[in-house]
Amino acid sequence: MKAGIYIHVPFCAKKCPYCDFYSAAYRADTAERYTEAVLRNIAALPDGLSADTVYFGGGTPSMLPPAHIERILRAIRERCDAAADAEITLEANPLTMTDAKLSAWRESGINRLSVGVQSFQPDVLAQLGRKHTPE
Numbered sequence: 001m002k003a004g005i006y007i008h009v010p011f012c013a014k015k016c017p018y019c020d021f022y023s024a025a026y027r028a029d030t031a032e033r034y035t036e037a038v039l040r041n042i043a044a045l046p047d048g049l050s051a052d053t054v055y056f057g058g059g060t061p062s063m064l065p066p067a068h069i070e071r072i073l074r075a076i077r078e079r080c081d082a083a084a085d086a087e088i089t090l091e092a093n094p095l096t097m098t099d100a101k102l103s104a105w106r107e108s109g110i111n112r113l114s115v116g117v118q119s120f121q122p123d124v125l126a127q128l129g130r131k132h133t134p135e
């Protein structure tokens, strides 16, 4: 049986009033320490693990610099037998998506995005405390 690897990225631009997931404000030094901790966890995975899915959830994984995502995925590939056609998902907040990030994610192997649109109605977005617009 193949494993699914879930990586919780615990950073957000701000806390949404309805959210119970753990997250804290993004800081570059904390993100570096966080990534080093994830790499240590990957190194400690059991031998012979095969994975067919990798999921970056959060928090807001799209806030993590693409170079960190790339380091984590490289470590997973080196430590696990990750299927060549593995589904690799990243949760992305619309405000943190740029063309450069999309290219970098694609380059590092992300092949699925879960975009936190929440709503296409401005009043609902305002009620939820979201800063992006339907556009």
Ligand code: SF4
Binding pocket: 011, 012, 013, 014, 015, 016, 019, 020, 021, 023, 058, 059, 060, 093, 116
């Ligand atoms: S951006 Fe997502 S994970 Fe972060 S606080 Fe809002 S709902 Fe929660």
